[in-house]
Amino acid sequence: MDADSWDRRYAETELVWSAEPNRFVADELGDLPPGTAVDLAAGEGRNALWLAGLGWRVTAVDFSAVALDKGRRIARARDLDVTWVRADLADYQPAPADLVLIAYLHVPPALWQRVLRAAVGAVAPGGTLLLVGHDATNLTEGTGGPQDLERLWSVDDIVPALDGLTVxxxxxxxxxxxxxxAIDTLVRARRPA
Known part of the structure; x- marks a missing residue:
């Protein structure tokens, strides 16, 4: 789907996703000391907003203007400070951050490899990378999510791409x-300080 398709999807309802953070994001990141964070493919910003509420300085990046506008409204209502960036991840290079998050980004393999390389490169010394997305086994053993096997994740495909990070x-x-x-892939890695 392109940005226009996502804009239409986000415009159809108040929130496409929950207002709460993804459960794995909350479980994995709740105890980290706040710093700088970038949420790639942030959508309406549920994870970015949650991180900002914990004191993180968050940049939320997505190519849907409608989703980002929803996130901005929620941030204002909650008095949270989030930097909202409209960008296509095909071209976006995140600044170094203490936390780089990608949750449920399912794109063609060539684009996924570019985004993953950029995300790995943006993890600052001592920083964390968290990836959560639909696993390839979800197609046959789980429920929901993309039905295109090429866009689904697997630990075996992700871990070898984490150069310089400790899984x-x-x-x-x-x-x-x-x-x-639903069956998801969860990868958490850290760059040595």
């Missing part, structure tokens, strides 16, 4: 959705 956690995790479980 702290790399596994698939289950997330209840209705009466079934």
């Amino acid at each position: 702290e956690r790399a596994e698939w995790v289950r997330r209840p959705v209705g009466g079934r479980d």
Whole structure:
């Protein structure tokens, strides 16, 4: 889907996603000391807003103007400071940050490799990279998410691309959705200080 398609999707409802952070994002990052963070493919900003509420200086990046406008409104209502950047991740190079987050970005493989390289390169010394997305096994064993295998993630594809980072956690995790479980890839890595 392109930015116009996502704009239309975000315009159809008050919030496409929950106003709360992704459960794995909250579990993995809740105890980190605040610093600088970049949320790539932030959408309406649920994770960025949550991080800002914890004291992080967050940059939320997405190519949907509609999603970013929703995030800005929520930030104002909650008196949170988030920097909102409209950019296509195909061309965007994030500044070094203490935390780089990508949650549920499912794009063609060539674009995913560029975005992942940029994300890895943006992790500051001592910083953390957190990746959460639909796992390839979700297609046959889980529920929801993209139905294109090429856009789904796997630990085996991600971990070798984390040059210079120490992997702290790399596994698939289950997330209840209705009466079934979605299966996600979760990777957390750190750049040595």
